[in-house]
Amino acid sequence: MYRRTIIAGAFVLGAAPALAKTAPLPRPRLIALDPGHGGSDPGALGLGGTQEKNVVMAVARELQKQLLVQNRFRVTLTRSTDTLVPLRERVARAQDAKADLFLSLHADSHPEPHIRGASVYTLSEQATDREAAALAQRENGGVTRAQVSPGVAQTLVSMTQRGTVNASNRLATTVVQSFGRSGIRLLPHSHREAGFAVLTAPDIPAVLVELGYLSNPHDEKLLTVPQHQVALARALRGSIETYFGAAVSPATTPAPSRKA
Numbered sequence: 461m462y463r464r465t466i467i468a469g470a471f472v473l474g475a476a477p478a479l480a481k482t483a484p485l486p487r488p489r490l491i492a493l494d495p496g497h498g499g500s501d502p503g504a505l506g507l508g509g510t511q512e513k514n515v516v517m518a519v520a521r522e523l524q525k526q527l528l529v530q531n532r533f534r535v536t537l538t539r540s541t542d543t544l545v546p547l548r549e550r551v552a553r554a555q556d557a558k559a560d561l562f563l564s565l566h567a568d569s570h571p572e573p574h575i576r577g578a579s580v581y582t583l584s585e586q587a588t589d590r591e592a593a594a595l596a597q598r599e600n601g602g603v604t605r606a607q608v609s610p611g612v613a614q615t616l617v618s619m620t621q622r623g624t625v626n627a628s629n630r631l632a633t634t635v636v637q638s639f640g641r642s643g644i645r646l647l648p649h650s651h652r653e654a655g656f657a658v659l660t661a662p663d664i665p666a667v668l669v670e671l672g673y674l675s676n677p678h679d680e681k682l683l684t685v686p687q688h689q690v691a692l693a694r695a696l697r698g699s700i701e702t703y704f705g706a707a708v709s710p711a712t713t714p715a716p717s718r719k720a
């Protein structure tokens with residue numbers, strides 16, 4: 461009897477480490493941040509001389525810093541220096557790193573200087589409107605829709621099969637909501653669609669965020685102010701946290717966003 465008790469006790473004592481091994485901590489999600497343009501391509505230019513490539517890098521760096529706090533996320537940048545990385549290469553870098561999310565950061569320009577506010581874009585073969593189509597052409601480095609379209613159509617099929625389209629729409633919705641809660645000015649119809657070449661990794665939910673208009677003097681000033689860059693990064697971090705919080709259980713997945 462005595463011996464059996466010892467064996468039972470040993471078994472119980474030995475059980476704790478075995479149980480702990482079966483419940484590993486979740487792997488921190490990997491966020492691919494894509495600061496647009498770079499090097500010889502400054503992107504949009506402000507009247508005050510602000511270059512899009514610098515503004516988006518500043519926000520990407522701040523967002524990287526915020527995401528790395530508490531080790532909940534890992535971050536990879538598609539470019540970390542002032543160099544021009546081709547759009548395909550950006551997609552490939554995110555895929556090679558096995559990113560869980562892709563966030564492309566930009567700032568726009570418009571012939572009408574009064575136009576201002578942020579907006580969020582997801583991939584589509586058909587652009588929501590002419591402005592979104594023109595924007596995609598600018599961000600694709602002048603490549604026309606006809607040139608990009610066959611690749612986009614093919615990508616969208618596999619994105620739909622894998623649930624990446626719905627996931628990207630959900631991410632776009634959380635960005636719009638997070639900006640709204642943070643008091644960041646948004647364009648009307650804040651979530652639009654177009655054929656952006658940089659949003660074509662079939663497995664990675666992806667959005668392109670235009671943080672504001674460098675052609676608007678007020679937006680241009682805001683985009684260069686460190687406090688506003690921090691606020692933009694905080695709102696983006698909030699949307700990423702919300703996205704993954706909501707994505708934990710499929711049962712609580714919100715309905716796909718309505719296109720504005």
Ligand SMILES: [Zn+2]
Binds near residue numbers: 496
């Ligand atoms: Zn851009």
